[in-house]
Amino acid sequence: MAPQVIVIGAGVIGSACAYYLSQAGASVTLIDQGDVGSGTSSRCDGNVLAIDKEPGYDSLMALMSQRLLHELASVLPPFEYRRPGSYLVCDNDEEAKAAWDWVGQQQEAGLPFWYLDRAAIHSHLPHLASDVPAGLYCGSDSTLNPLLYTQRLVQAAKQHGCQVRVHQAVTEIVVNRGAVAGVRLADGTVLVADVVVVAAGVWSPRLLQPLGVTVPIQPRKGHLLVSAKGPLFGDAKVMEFGYLMSKFGRERQAPEDALRYGVALVYEPTESHNFLLGSSRELGVWDTAPKWDVVQAIGRRALRFYPGMQQATLIRSYAGLRPWTPDHLPVVSRVSDIAGLVIAAGHEGDGIGLASVTGHLVCDLTLERPPIIDPRPLRWDRPALTSWKDGGADG
Amino acid sequence: MDEEIKVERSSAVVVCRCEHLTWDAIEEAMAMFQPTSLRQLKLVTRWGMGICQGRMCRPIMAAFEQREENASLGALAVRPPFKPVSLGTLGRMGEDA
DSSP: OOOEEEEEOOSHHHHHHHHHHHHTTOEEEEEOSSSTTOSGGGSSOOEEOSTTSOTTHHHHHHHHHHHHHHHHHHHSSOOOOBOOOEEEEOSSHHHHHHHHHHHHHHHHTTOOEEEEOHHHHHHHOTTSOTTOOOEEEETTOEEOOHHHHHHHHHHHHHHTTOEEEOSOOEEEEEEETTEEEEEEETTSOEEEOSEEEEOOGGGHHHHHGGGTOOOOOEEEEEEEEEEOSSOOSOSSEEEETHHHHHHTTOOOOOOHHHHHTTOOOEEEEOTTSOEEEEOOOEETOOOOSOOHHHHHHHHHHHHHHOGGGGGOEEEEEEEEEEEEOTTSOOEEEEOTTSBTEEEEEOOGGGHHHHHHHHHHHHHHHHHTOOOSSOOGGGOTTOHHHHTOOTTOOOO | OOSOOOOOTTOOOEEETTTTEEHHHHHHHHHHHOOSSHHHHHHHHOTTOSTTTTTTHHHHHHHHHHSGGGGGGOOOOOOSOSSOEEHHHHHHTTTTO
16 A cells, blocks of 8 residues: 655655655655745755765765756756756865866766866856956756746646645654654644655754754755846856855855855856845854845855946845755655654755755655665764764854 | 725736736636745746836735635735845945945
């Protein structure tokens, strides 16, 4: 008989889980405390990146997700999926050297990366500030509209029989004799299930903690700015290499306000002819209200790389809570002591990009099929997570 | 908005000028996605996401919300900046303070 599965969280991760599970014949209920895609998945950009992943497992997972996404794009109704590739641009010569090394490592791993010297980067990206010394290009990267993508996954899941319950908060995962029995809702109702998938992003630890399952996922607030419709500054997405320096905790040269809020340039042109500007990183912040200081720091950083944006019009800003983990890998895992409990959370800024591989893997783990990628590095009880002590990380 | 705005169903009336949306498009999205909030309707149609940030379309959508079958759709948050600003101006703000 088809297992009864409850997926908690209708963000992009939970929606992808619901899609793959219901398509595989499971009987799925998708629950969210708000609307479909109303949390982190609608306060983000549409990056689907391999360019920023370390060669090895990290990049393998990203490439697998890109492959699955490419398949989804041919099956689901449109969600503004495109594959323009992506660029990283360097602020200074030191970053140019690091970028050279980075491309070398990626090429050795057989990935479609190219180093672009001064002449090449300016011919690829004519709007860039003239003092940018170098950059690099990754040919596999794609982009999509995350709002639509999430809705499309849920729509398709529904067509496969998935039940969707919105504005219903789960207050407790009910466990009976070492096995999941269902979930309790705020009004006291208990929904019965064989499997419960916790895909609640930054809110996941609250559901897991009472079961004795500690997962060090923390909110990392990130801001984005939206321009008015108008001329774009190129069709591909562009990020600054310094973002990698901060992601991997290396010394980075940047203005004080950029360093304080972890601000690094992200430029993302959208199909609606607005462009998005990011990005910022503030660990441990729960408030999603945009902060003007941070918005300004992002604007200034954009002008450093794109002086021509002086006249571009900003119409909106927003901020979301990325589910951070200490080793920057998500948790996609069964919990061995509690039969039927599956975790799919902690994707930080990669939820949109990694949703497809996550949804597929959760489906594999739930239905006990051969996993599409090795699930061991994503276990909830891996040493990088169990040994982590609060306050010990710099983000 | 004291005056009530009446909108005919299935009309070609433009709801959101910035994003070129008619009532038909809104109705179509309602049927296709069955959104449970105005915000979710916004995410799939882009109403209110243009340069006017809802100045033109909010009153019209309020009329939509007042229709009985849409009463539970709720309101929409307002996000800064409250009027469009150029990046150049944004970058210089607070510098001479």
